[in-house]
Amino acid sequence: MTARAQIGVTGLAVMGRNLARNFARHGYTVAVHNRSYAKTESLIADHGDEGDFVPSETMADFVASLARPRKVVIMVKAGGPTDAVIDELIPLLDEGDIVIDAGNAHFPDTRRREEALRAHGLHFVGTGVSGGEEGALNGPSIMPGGSRESYEWLGPILEDISAKVDGVPCCTYVGSDGAGHFVKMVHNGIEYADMQLIAEAYDLLKAGLGASAQEIGEIFAEWNKGDLESFLIEITADVLQHVDAETGKAFVDIVLDRAEQKGTGRWTVQNALDLGVPITGIAEATFARALSGSTPQREAGRVLPAVAGEWNVTDRDAFIEDVRLALYSSKVVAYSQGFDQIAAAAEEFGWDIDRGAMARIWRGGCIIRARFLNRITEAYERNPELSLLLADPYFTEAVGNGVAAWRRIVSQAALNGVPTPAFSSSLAYYDGVRAERLPANVIQAQRDFFGAHTYQRVDKAGVFHTEWSGDRTEHEA
Ligand SMILES: NC(=O)C1=CN([C@@H]2O[C@H](COP(=O)(O)OP(=O)(O)OC[C@H]3O[C@@H](n4cnc5c(N)ncnc54)[C@H](OP(=O)(O)O)[C@@H]3O)[C@@H](O)[C@H]2O)C=CC1
Numbered sequence: 001m002t003a004r005a006q007i008g009v010t011g012l013a014v015m016g017r018n019l020a021r022n023f024a025r026h027g028y029t030v031a032v033h034n035r036s037y038a039k040t041e042s043l044i045a046d047h048g049d050e051g052d053f054v055p056s057e058t059m060a061d062f063v064a065s066l067a068r069p070r071k072v073v074i075m076v077k078a079g080g081p082t083d084a085v086i087d088e089l090i091p092l093l094d095e096g097d098i099v100i101d102a103g104n105a106h107f108p109d110t111r112r113r114e115e116a117l118r119a120h121g122l123h124f125v126g127t128g129v130s131g132g133e134e135g136a137l138n139g140p141s142i143m144p145g146g147s148r149e150s151y152e153w154l155g156p157i158l159e160d161i162s163a164k165v166d167g168v169p170c171c172t173y174v175g176s177d178g179a180g181h182f183v184k185m186v187h188n189g190i191e192y193a194d195m196q197l198i199a200e201a202y203d204l205l206k207a208g209l210g211a212s213a214q215e216i217g218e219i220f221a222e223w224n225k226g227d228l229e230s231f232l233i234e235i236t237a238d239v240l241q242h243v244d245a246e247t248g249k250a251f252v253d254i255v256l257d258r259a260e261q262k263g264t265g266r267w268t269v270q271n272a273l274d275l276g277v278p279i280t281g282i283a284e285a286t287f288a289r290a291l292s293g294s295t296p297q298r299e300a301g302r303v304l305p306a307v308a309g310e311w312n313v314t315d316r317d318a319f320i321e322d323v324r325l326a327l328y329s330s331k332v333v334a335y336s337q338g339f340d341q342i343a344a345a346a347e348e349f350g351w352d353i354d355r356g357a358m359a360r361i362w363r364g365g366c367i368i369r370a371r372f373l374n375r376i377t378e379a380y381e382r383n384p385e386l387s388l389l390l391a392d393p394y395f396t397e398a399v400g401n402g403v404a405a406w407r408r409i410v411s412q413a414a415l416n417g418v419p420t421p422a423f424s425s426s427l428a429y430y431d432g433v434r435a436e437r438l439p440a441n442v443i444q445a446q447r448d449f450f451g452a453h454t455y456q457r458v459d460k461a462g463v464f465h466t467e468w469s470g471d472r473t474e475h476e477a
Pocket residue numbers: 011012013014015016034035036039075076077078080081082084085102103104105129130131132133
């Protein structure tokens with residue numbers, strides 16, 4: 001076996017197969033392998049003419065077909081299957097070889113694997129890949145972590161096959177060990193928030209205007225020509241206008257209202273709780289999926305009284321514009337919170353993550369690609385240390401222009417009994433973060449009362465406790 005392949009892909013389901021084709025179409029010689037050989041055979045039978053593939057039935061032959069330093073992309077199910085493949089690879093590799101896990105791994109697993117492979121003299125690159133199967137084939141957004149040295153070898157190839165926006169690759173080095181998978185996890189959390197916000201906008205237009213899916217699809221298609229232009233708005237417009245062939249009804253009207261999840265949104269929220277970062281939009285979006293699947297509770301909840309009377313919007317165009325502005329503002333909050341989480345994790349794990357660069361590589365290829373990511377990149381270019389995206393002058397003005405509409409929509413939704421967890425929590429965050437004074441003073445007083453947990457004062461330095469059950473004197477703790 002001649003070791004001539006420049007890169008290898010093991011795991012040839014939808015993602016791995018298309019990534020391998022993408023490498024081949026860019027002129028790389030690609031070694032391909034899958035646990036069950038049938039997928040390898042079908043890749044070669046269907047697409048072997050697209051480039052130079054080197055198929056192998058065994059992992060040993062696959063590794064032997066790769067030129068040194070070997071670059072092996074693992075694209076299998078996250079968790080145990082990824083560990084199984086790594087364990088099979090380790091004895092076959094040599095010092096300096098690079099193992100790339102491009103699946104949706106949980107970042108603590110990536111940190112653990114990176115440390116273990118480093119001990120064997122191997123580079124381990126946990127990389128986020130977004131864009132689904134179409135992106136994998138035609139150019140995904142790629143978020144590689146691991147050592148900088150490995151990026152010297154790998155970066156040019158990954159940048160080559162990534163999506164390009166204005167000629168700029170949607171791939172850059174993110175940071176050491178698990179940084180790449182962390183950023184992909186937050187990307188998916190923002191994806192959850194974005195999807196929930198769009199779903200709430202749909203629900204509001206349906207409830208407020210009695211609009212059909214087709215009409216709402218047309219509204220979304222119109223929105224996609226402005227500031228809200230994004231992949232998710234575009235596909236939602238398409239999905240809403242799709243008709244079910246069997247019933248002739250709008251497709252969304254026959255789809256069960258129970259949203260599933262594979263886990264990346266949940267991981268994002270769990271990590272935010274650990275870091276103490278309020279990512280309320282993402283959390284509400286994740287819980288909204290959970291509520292949609294809470295069948296016994298939803299069945300029991302049907303007895304709860306509904307709002308009396310019909311929601312009667314009088315000015316259709318003004319209402320649509322209000323929903324658009326509320327959606328835009330809520331979306332900025334979701335991104336602002338996601339970038340806060342990235343900053344907090346960078347601090348916690350010692351990653352040097354350039355948030356502007358993350359926004360730049362999300363402009364194309366990925367599920368959350370959107371026109372306004374250009375504005376986020378610019379905001380972090382203006383101030384790389386920006387502590388609140390909402391406080392960047394561009395976003396302060398853009399969200400400020402929509403805040404009255406946002407308030408109208410959230411209050412009307414509440415008055416008419418339409419659940420808008422992501423719209424409402426985003427507005428509550430906006431009001432919370434801009435408040436001169438929050439009611440946390442009352443919480444601190446309560447904590448000191450029942451548990452002697454102490455408090456600080458606004459008028460002097462120090463930590464204090466009041467003798468609540470005694471003479472109520474205060475002393476420094
Ligand atoms: N689908 C998507 O849109 C996206 C997926 N991802 C991530 O990419 C990765 C691949 O996703 P996808 O292409 O959808 O495929 P799946 O997640 O469905 O995984 C199927 C692949 O995993 C292999 N596999 C499963 N168990 C083992 C094992 N124990 N040992 C070796 N191989 C195993 C299968 O081999 P076999 O054929 O032999 O069963 C097959 O090649 C996942 O981590 C996923 O989370 C990332 C972005 C988008």
